Amino acid sequence: MRIAAKLLFHGALAVVNRRSYRFPLAIYVYLSFRCNLNCEYCDSGDGRSFPTRPYDELTVEQWRKLLPLLRRWSDVLLISGGEPLVHADPLGFLRVARESGFAFISLNTNGILLTPELVDAADAIIVSLDSLDREASDRLWNRTGATETVLSRLEELRHRDHPTVMVNCVVLPGRVAEAEAVLDYCLARGLTFSLAPGVRNRRPMPGLADDPAYHKLLDRLILEKRCGRRIAGTVAFLRGIKTFRRYQCHPQLVWRIRPNGDLVYPCSRCDSVIGNLLSVPEPIRLLHAAAGGEFYDPGCGEACPLSCYMDTSLVVTRPMELVREGFYRLRSFPAGHRVMF
Numbered sequence: 194m195r196i197a198a199k200l201l202f203h204g205a206l207a208v209v210n211r212r213s214y215r216f217p218l219a220i221y222v223y224l225s226f227r228c229n230l231n232c233e234y235c236d237s238g239d240g241r242s243f244p245t246r247p248y249d250e251l252t253v254e255q256w257r258k259l260l261p262l263l264r265r266w267s268d269v270l271l272i273s274g275g276e277p278l279v280h281a282d283p284l285g286f287l288r289v290a291r292e293s294g295f296a297f298i299s300l301n302t303n304g305i306l307l308t309p310e311l312v313d314a315a316d317a318i319i320v321s322l323d324s325l326d327r328e329a330s331d332r333l334w335n336r337t338g339a340t341e342t343v344l345s346r347l348e349e350l351r352h353r354d355h356p357t358v359m360v361n362c363v364v365l366p367g368r369v370a371e372a373e374a375v376l377d378y379c380l381a382r383g384l385t386f387s388l389a390p391g392v393r394n395r396r397p398m399p400g401l402a403d404d405p406a407y408h409k410l411l412d413r414l415i416l417e418k419r420c421g422r423r424i425a426g427t428v429a430f431l432r433g434i435k436t437f438r439r440y441q442c443h444p445q446l447v448w449r450i451r452p453n454g455d456l457v458y459p460c461s462r463c464d465s466v467i468g469n470l471l472s473v474p475e476p477i478r479l480l481h482a483a484a485g486g487e488f489y490d491p492g493c494g495e496a497c498p499l500s501c502y503m504d505t506s507l508v509v510t511r512p513m514e515l516v517r518e519g520f521y522r523l524r525s526f527p528a529g530h531r532v533m534f
């Protein structure tokens with residue numbers, strides 16, 4: 194819940210002075226841009242997929258230098274990619290992250306290379322699943338047998354008390370029914386369901402915004418959430434991706450580090466590297482130099498419908514949204530279960 198306390202802090206600052214967002218809620222590490230899948234919809238922000246962007250990767254020993262520095266700014270670490278588990282030593286990275294003092298570590302993976310040791314080392318696992326139709330899903334991911342592997346990983350995970358498990362489902366134009374089937378699958382198994390609209394070049398894919406089935410799915414998600422079912426994202430976010438309304442993005446709420454230690458500002462979608470933390474190991478100096486003291490308007494003219502940007506940006510300026518979210522979470526999680534936030 195530390196991140197919730199920080200969100201409240203940011204919310205309070207927002208009420209009195211909407212400029213002060215320089216304390217990150219979380220550190221987001223892209224461990225590798227490589228991937229063992231090749232999804233049709235993969236988009237790193239400019240229409241290119243992650244795996245087609247060659248990027249050097251730091252070793253665990255190099256991360257051992259950086260992670261304690263980053264930990265000084267937040268104790269929440271979000272690991273993603275590409276596919277983070279194709280890194281040479283993802284388990285070593287997770288262990289160093291824990292030794293560095295991160296209190297909440299979330300691992301976002303396609304699930305193919307997940308092992309029990311990796312699962313034990315994280316506090317939350319986010320696994321991709323876009324369709325229960327094995328053939329259609331394998332075609333979408335460009336790998337035969339991948340969907341069956343992911344489904345068997347999820348069956349293993351759902352019988353464990355630790356960690357929290359979330360299923361991330363990308364909904365594509367004309368494929369809303371497949372996302373709804375994944376939702377039913379998650380609800381039946383007590384897994385948290387997260388919906389991500391397909392995005393291309395920072396815009397929702399054409400055909401989603403005006404699809405009545407898509408709107409109906411979002412209405413259902415909001416209703417399920419209010420009934421205490423495990424649906425990720427605030428109601429404000431779910432409403433936001435229903436209509437793709439504009440919002441003020443605050444990308445600096447989550448600091449993003451690329452596989453080679455590059456820090457980006459305002460965001461990874463803008464492809465704007467502002468320095469490498471191996472040579473300038475003080476992120477705030479780089480951010481000040483790039484953004485000045487205000488840290489308010491990224492000036493990109495966009496409104497990307499991605500939860501990691503949109504949800505944090507919406508909730509930080511609407512403290513009541515966070516209170517409501519806390520209420521839904523308390524209803525949906527059994528006592529003693531760690532809340533993913």
Ligand code: SF4
Nearest residue numbers: 228230231232235275
């Ligand atoms: S699993 Fe993720 S990173 Fe890999 S190809 Fe698919 S969308 Fe891209």
Ligand code: SF4
Nearest residue numbers: 442460491493495497
């Ligand atoms: S809206 Fe946010 S995530 Fe999108 S391009 Fe702008 S700063 Fe980046």
